[in-house]
Amino acid sequence: MQVTMTVNGKEVTRDVEPRLLLVHFIRDELGLTGTHWGCDTSNCGACVLWMDGEPVKSCTVLTPMAAGREIRTVEDLEQDGVLDPIQQGFVSQHGLQCGFCTPGMMMTCRHLLDHNPDPSEHEIRVAISGQICRCTGYENIVRSVRWAAEHTTSEEVSA
Amino acid sequence: MQVPAPVEYERATSVDDAIAKLERYGPEARLIAGGHSLIPMMKLRLARPEVLIDINDLTDLAYIKREGDELRIGAMARHRDLLESHVAFEYYPIFRDAEEVIADPVVRNRGTIGGSICQADPSEDLSAAFAAVKADMVIQSSSGERIVPNPEFHRGPYTTAVGDGEMLTEVRVAIRPGCGSAYEKVERRVGDWAVTAVGACIQLDGDTITEVGIGLAAVSAQHFRSAGAEDILRGGPATEEQFAAAAAAAAEGCNPSSDQRGPADYKRHLARVLTLRALRRATARARGQEA
Ligand SMILES: Cc1cc2nc3c(=O)[nH]c(=O)nc-3n(C[C@H](O)[C@H](O)[C@H](O)COP(=O)(O)OP(=O)(O)OC[C@H]3O[C@@H](n4cnc5c(N)ncnc54)[C@H](O)[C@@H]3O)c2cc1C
Numbered sequence: 001m002q003v004t005m006t007v008n009g010k011e012v013t014r015d016v017e018p019r020l021l022l023v024h025f026i027r028d029e030l031g032l033t034g035t036h037w038g039c040d041t042s043n044c045g046a047c048v049l050w051m052d053g054e055p056v057k058s059c060t061v062l063t064p065m066a067a068g069r070e071i072r073t074v075e076d077l078e079q080d081g082v083l084d085p086i087q088q089g090f091v092s093q094h095g096l097q098c099g100f101c102t103p104g105m106m107m108t109c110r111h112l113l114d115h116n117p118d119p120s121e122h123e124i125r126v127a128i129s130g131q132i133c134r135c136t137g138y139e140n141i142v143r144s145v146r147w148a149a150e151h152t153t154s155e156e157v158s159a
Numbered sequence: 160m161q162v163p164a165p166v167e168y169e170r171a172t173s174v175d176d177a178i179a180k181l182e183r184y185g186p187e188a189r190l191i192a193g194g195h196s197l198i199p200m201m202k203l204r205l206a207r208p209e210v211l212i213d214i215n216d217l218t219d220l221a222y223i224k225r226e227g228d229e230l231r232i233g234a235m236a237r238h239r240d241l242l243e244s245h246v247a248f249e250y251y252p253i254f255r256d257a258e259e260v261i262a263d264p265v266v267r268n269r270g271t272i273g274g275s276i277c278q279a280d281p282s283e284d285l286s287a288a289f290a291a292v293k294a295d296m297v298i299q300s301s302s303g304e305r306i307v308p309n310p311e312f313h314r315g316p317y318t319t320a321v322g323d324g325e326m327l328t329e330v331r332v333a334i335r336p337g338c339g340s341a342y343e344k345v346e347r348r349v350g351d352w353a354v355t356a357v358g359a360c361i362q363l364d365g366d367t368i369t370e371v372g373i374g375l376a377a378v379s380a381q382h383f384r385s386a387g388a389e390d391i392l393r394g395g396p397a398t399e400e401q402f403a404a405a406a407a408a409a410a411e412g413c414n415p416s417s418d419q420r421g422p423a424d425y426k427r428h429l430a431r432v433l434t435l436r437a438l439r440r441a442t443a444r445a446r447g448q449e450a
Pocket residue numbers: 041042043189190191192193194195196197198199234260261262263266269270271272273274275276277278282283284285321325326327328350351352353
């Protein structure tokens with residue numbers, strides 16, 4: 001069936017099988033491999049992107065369910081060579097090691113900061129409680145989000 | 160990689176349209192709401208519907224409101240809506256207690272109240288919470304609306320009173336003066352299903368319990384409920400001795416099985432302890448001693 005949706009501000013149309021999971025559509029059909037795919041059980045949160053402004057686990061959405069909706073992926077955080085503060089926070093506070101969980105973490109935490117600009121450590125931990133990081137022990141992820149809360153203007157990407 | 164079996168997909172534009180589509184496609188068609196129970200089951204091929212009817216456009220069913228003496232929750236309200244609802248919290252804090260520990264925040268953005276109770280997983284937290292508050296379920300078909308009282312809604316694991324060509328549209332809970340409610344859950348880690356969970360709702364007239372509901376999840380209680388514990392408490396004083404007797408009855412009346420979440424005797428122990436805690440908290444709330 002034909003589906004049309006907006007992805008990072010651009011309209012895309014593709015012919016897909018209705019059973020295609022949104023995470024695979026985004027990665028394999030659109031080549032946006034920033035969104036990761038880590039489990040079959042809706043537990044890990046590596047696949048989190050925004051659908052109509054809300055973080056969702058894209059492995060638990062069928063592609064046609066996203067038709068007509070607005071999708072935002074991690075690729076949309078950086079604008080014109082300028083990192084979003086949440087990205088800058090992960091860089092400066094070592095919020096990642098292997099980076100597998102990072103796109104999902106950043107999408108959830110960007111949303112958190114948009115609705116709660118000054119979250120406590122507890123609020124950050126609750127927000128990411130549906131997402132698994134095997135590397136950092138979460139401590140530096142919390143620091144990265146706090147950093148982003150304290151630095152709200154973006155900085156130039158330093159190569 | 161787990162992939163659902165091939166399936167057709169359609170979108171419903173209204174409740175009538177959803178019902179018409181269910182009638183057209185017959186028993187192999189399934190409604191899909193948040194999809195957070197159905198899609199995982201389809202990936203595991205435990206569910207193989209031929210047609211999915213997406214009801215996410217029925218946003219007029221996403222309400223949580225007071226109407227007359229009832230709290231009314233539309234089937235398409237999401238877990239997050241119930242968690243954040245002031246009107247639900249005002250009359251029934253049990254729902255906030257439960258929603259804080261259902262799945263995780265991202266899953267709660269999608270999963271719906273209707274999908275949750277129609278899934279009827281034996282561990283579904285809201286089924287126990289709705290059993291405790293004795294909610295009525297509103298079911299619609301092309302011949303009209305019928306209201307099913309809570310104990311008759313759940314027919315067994317994964318089966319409900321919702322028949323072919325029907326959909327759940329609303330949950331109704333009577334607003335009762337002097338009522339307090341609470342939910343207690345033990346889970347292995349954040350976002351996991353309950354090892355055991357208990358909801359309690361108590362209505363007091365002075366120190367006398369005039370009405371009470373005890374709901375249990377994950378321990379195979381009939382209709383997610385302990386009628387035995389309720390019978391002990393109803394009409395008696397709200398005392399620790401009564402609570403202990405009711406908690407023992409709740410533990411005795413359930414039928415937990417051993418699985419990866421714990422052995423049966425541990426779950427039975429939890430059923431007793433959590434019933435006690437839920438009763439204490441519900442009572443404190445009924446007396447206005449706790450938010
Ligand atoms: C990682 C994870 C953790 C979870 N943890 C918990 C937990 O701790 N506790 C808990 O209680 N739940 C938990 N859940 C389940 C979660 O609450 C689901 O969202 C919910 O069970 C189903 O809601 P849904 O809207 O996604 O339903 P769907 O998956 O869309 O539908 C479920 C079933 O209900 C039917 N249905 C849906 N809406 C209607 C309707 N209006 N009328 C008739 N039939 C309908 C569908 O046909 C389907 O058979 C978890 C889920 C996940 C993915």
